[in-house]
Amino acid sequence: MFWFKLIKDILAIFREGQSPRQVAGGFMLGSIIGLSPMLTLQGVVVWLIVLIVNVNLGAVFLALTLCALLAWLADPLFHWLGYQLLVNVDGLRGLWTALYNYPLAPLTRFNNTVVLGSFVAALVLAVPVYFGFKQLVIAYRQTLGTRVEQLKVYQWLKRSTPVRLYLKFRDLGG
Numbered sequence: 001m002f003w004f005k006l007i008k009d010i011l012a013i014f015r016e017g018q019s020p021r022q023v024a025g026g027f028m029l030g031s032i033i034g035l036s037p038m039l040t041l042q043g044v045v046v047w048l049i050v051l052i053v054n055v056n057l058g059a060v061f062l063a064l065t066l067c068a069l070l071a072w073l074a075d076p077l078f079h080w081l082g083y084q085l086l087v088n089v090d091g092l093r094g095l096w097t098a099l100y101n102y103p104l105a106p107l108t109r110f111n112n113t114v115v116l117g118s119f120v121a122a123l124v125l126a127v128p129v130y131f132g133f134k135q136l137v138i139a140y141r142q143t144l145g146t147r148v149e150q151l152k153v154y155q156w157l158k159r160s161t162p163v164r165l166y167l168k169f170r171d172l173g174g
Contacts, residue, residue, distance in 0.1 A: 013058045014140040024134035026050075026059030031129050033060070034067025035074075035122035037115050041107040060132075067122075074121075075114055082117030086110075 013023060029050050039045060050060055071078070079170045085092060109115045140148075148154055 010058075010062060012172040013056060013062060014137055017053075018056045020137040020141070022054060022058045023056040023137050024130050025053065026055035026057060027052075027063040027133040028126050028130040029055060030060035030063025031067045032119075032122040032126055033073045035125070038121040040109050040115060040119075040123045041104060042119055063129075066069055071118060075118075078117035078121060079113045080117065081121060082113030082115065085120065086113060116149070 029046060032046050033043060033050075038047075050057075086096060096110070099108075100111060109121075
């Protein structure tokens, strides 16, 4: 039943409630959290932004899950990017030295190549993720939603015994 609820919740993110801007904003912030390590100063700041700004929390957690899986696969690329920024860009060496001498800067863990590379990649991808996901939500609400509901797989799942039992027991709670 977990998978049925998960698919239903993902479709509900696209279909219901908040504006496409709020859903896309949630997905963007979730992707930043998912691509970069959470237990850093910048991770805490992004979580605070999620709590302060009105975004779709379902989209935040969906993006966090998907991007965390993607980040695990992209760690070698993040290491390479972080290494380039820390070691091979001569103009940034003074910045890294000065930054690391500030009291809170070590909490960012920017001396770690994977942390720096993943955070920079997440920030670079944030704008395309926002606009791409916003367009996806708009397209889903205008045309794709009705197409998805007309798919035979969707109709079959909707009529299947496990889904009907799940809906019956779910509705018993009130």
